[in-house]
Amino acid sequence: VSEGFYDVSIVGLGIRGPLQVTRETDEVLRSCRVIHYVATEPDAVDYLAGFRAELNDLHRLYTVGRERMPVYRAMTEAVLRDGRERPPTALALYGHPMMFVTPSRMIRVKADLLGLRTRVLPAISALDCLMVDLNLDPNEHGLVQYEVNYALLYRPSLDPNVPCLLWQVGSAESTLYAMPPRTPNRFVRLRNYLRQFFPAEHVVALAVTATRPEAESDVTWLTLRDLPDAYYLIQGLTTLYIPRVGRRWAEATLASGECAPRPP
Numbered sequence: 135v136s137e138g139f140y141d142v143s144i145v146g147l148g149i150r151g152p153l154q155v156t157r158e159t160d161e162v163l164r165s166c167r168v169i170h171y172v173a174t175e176p177d178a179v180d181y182l183a184g185f186r187a188e189l190n191d192l193h194r195l196y197t198v199g200r201e202r203m204p205v206y207r208a209m210t211e212a213v214l215r216d217g218r219e220r221p222p223t224a225l226a227l228y229g230h231p232m233m234f235v236t237p238s239r240m241i242r243v244k245a246d247l248l249g250l251r252t253r254v255l256p257a258i259s260a261l262d263c264l265m266v267d268l269n270l271d272p273n274e275h276g277l278v279q280y281e282v283n284y285a286l287l288y289r290p291s292l293d294p295n296v297p298c299l300l301w302q303v304g305s306a307e308s309t310l311y312a313m314p315p316r317t318p319n320r321f322v323r324l325r326n327y328l329r330q331f332f333p334a335e336h337v338v339a340l341a342v343t344a345t346r347p348e349a350e351s352d353v354t355w356l357t358l359r360d361l362p363d364a365y366y367l368i369q370g371l372t373t374l375y376i377p378r379v380g381r382r383w384a385e386a387t388l389a390s391g392e393c394a395p396r397p398p
């Protein structure tokens with residue numbers, strides 16, 4: 135583990151429990167006085183309870199149907215307070231600490247302003263597991279990734295020859311934590327956006343990689359047209375995978391003189 139003293143360490147716990155925690159992270163957690171954590175899997179919580187540090191569950195700050203941003207601010211404040219008053223302090227998060235984790239970025243910025251020494255350690259992300267489940271290697275055709283609401287707001291152009299992952303699809307059209315109930319309407323604008331670049335019959339996947347070593351990943355394939363009707367399958371851990379268009383469809387557009395999918 136890197137030399138020196140850090141007031142705050144931000145680490146990831148992997149996706150499938152303690153077997154996916156790196157030895158580097160394990161060593162850092164061993165030295166901490168306080169461990170704040172955002173993780174709900176019992177195995178991960180049991181693992182953290184094995185350290186001598188005081189534990190603080192930050193996931194309990196979320197309230198269903200309430201805004202996420204004030205929760206991120208409260209998490210940031212709690213970690214920085216202990217970073218100042220009771221170092222060394224850690225924030226341990228599900229997955230990789232820099233993959234779609236707003237509080238990690240907020241803590242880094244504020245810690246710099248406060249003169250606190252911070253470090254972030256890499257970890258296994260859902261991306262690493264999904265690459266296995268979906269047989270994805272960016273070496274082949276590249277890989278594009280967006281947070282779903284970023285894509286809805288800024289509408290980046292997608293290249294149909296490049297596979298795409300849309301993260302946090304369960305939060306489409308919402309800044310709230312797990313806003314229930316979900317309806318097909320939540321996914322209509324998303325489907326229409328994707329239809330600008332991919333045909334209606336294009337087969338996409340709702341993917342949830344296994345969160346326990348003995349569990350199976352859950353990958354449901356459906357056409358883009360049917361995405362809104364599958365709203366009830368879309369949950370907090372779902373990532374939407376849009377494969378690149380197959381050669382057959384690309385060639386068919388040449389044969390028909392059609393250079394882009396028809397608008398929805």
Ligand SMILES: C[S@@+](CC[C@H](N)C(=O)[O-])C[C@H]1O[C@@H](n2cnc3c(N)ncnc32)[C@H](O)[C@@H]1O
Pocket residue numbers: 149228229230231232233234235258259260261264300301302303304341342343344345370371372373374
């Ligand atoms: C707040 S982000 C946290 C990601 C996490 N830091 C990581 O490294 O994987 C939550 C989003 O990550 C993705 N995600 C998390 N767990 C997943 C899983 N088991 N399978 C598929 N996607 C997952 C989903 O897009 C979900 O909405």
